[in-house]
Amino acid sequence: MNKESWNKFILENNGSFLQSYEWGEFQERACRRVFRFKCCGPPSSAGADFGEAMQAQFIEMPLPLGKKYWHAQRGPVMSRITKGQDFKEKIKNLIGEIKEKKCPGRIFFRLGLEWESGQGIEKVLLKLGFKQLPYDIEPSQTLILDITKSEEELLAQMHEKWRYNIRLAERKGVKVKFVISDITNFEYYFNEFYRLVDKGTSERKNIKHHPKDYYKKQLEINSEDIKFELFVAEYECKIIAANIVVLFGNRATYLHGATSSEHREVMAPHLLQWEQIKEAKKRGCSEYDFWGIVNEHTKDKRGQSWEGFTRFKKGFGGREVNYIGYWDYPLNKLWYFLYRLVQMARR
Structure with a gap:
């Protein structure tokens, strides 16, 4: 994926440096795999594409026993016009694309959207099957x-x-x-x-x-x-x-x-x-x-x-x-349940 076009979208939509292409390269130098997703907006009545409506950069994080999860720090980044139903459809599309990307041992993926609370986004994520973390990764306040x-x-x-x-x-x-x-x-x-x-x-x-x-x-x-x-x-x-x-x-x-x-x-x-x-x-x-x-x-x-x-x-x-905090989407419910048990015991 082209660095210039990736950053252009992130910058135009006031995204975090944690979603910049260079941050992904920094993670790769730390021997972590990086996965980037682009989703295009719906076509207009004239058939023209609105361009990218969402971008998400995930860092693959290791877990014991060969398991892993994907983490989108302060992501995904969405176009500024995103609202309500549009948000829901974009997240559903992202879930579908991630599921299509086969990755042995991956048990969940995590979103850390830079969206302020009070906009009803939390209810949408819960309905889609996400679980809210009871603690922060990057600060939510x-x-x-x-x-x-x-x-x-x-x-x-x-x-x-x-x-x-x-x-x-x-x-x-x-x-x-x-x-x-x-x-x-x-x-x-x-x-x-x-x-x-x-x-x-x-x-x-x-x-x-x-x-x-x-x-x-x-x-x-x-x-x-x-x-x-x-x-x-x-x-x-x-x-x-x-x-x-x-x-x-x-x-x-x-x-x-x-x-x-x-x-x-x-x-x-x-x-x-x-x-x-x-x-x-x-x-x-x-x-x-x-x-x-x-x-x-x-x-x-x-x-x-x-x-x-x-x-x-x-x-x-x-x-x-x-911000609304961090949200996990379980891809393997049993392993995710065990993961959360271990995390709660440690805290």
Whole structure:
């Protein structure tokens, strides 16, 4: 499938970077198989094709005993005009296409549609035979900031303490740097990022991190459509905060973050976040996704660390968004039942 045409549809319909062609290539480099599906829209009265109405990129994930499942992270992506019955027909078509694609050992497939709750989509999925996961894979609650506003407006809508902290960090001499993967000192900055990630994880409960190579391979993703970039905050010649931000289409996503327990008084994370927002705005993005918060319904599942992250992110303003979560479609009901039993026992 052509990368350019694949991304064109995803971008035109405000899809997630997790459905980009490059994310699939990243997964393939991690030795996972990737499957892509395109479904065309219905013909018009004149016989012309409306073009692709839906695209779904699935990652094959291993399970014990040679079993596996397919996972569409934040997918499928549908054309913006999709509604009601049209949505149902597209999902039915996708189910049919997946069933036709023979794959020994596959027991279910998983959808993580980036659709906001409250539109009746959940009822449609239940009627089609999907089972809702009682937990998240990627966060279903997030905070999205409209960065088409001026810098003055963005500062004005922040909590006053956040504005103060940004100015404080500047006065204290915190410097923010944007690091690209092909500069000579990239290895130093990347190693500092991972040092903070590793140390921070050991200090906090309910927080996990990926292997070092996982982050490094992400930062090697750099094409015309998508870029993974490292931002660092430096104080007294030492890196004390570092984040990875993804730029895809009109959206910048704050994906990974790490902060030192030292020099907290200089408020480096506030300035770092603000400089990332300004850089995303400069690059032509219209929204900034803080990638995960908790609300009244999910805070008990995430723990105190997530409550702290949420307070920090909400201080910058933005609109709270609640997606419909993740949904499984069993292809082998017995094996799926056993899989869910094991998952519940582990949790």
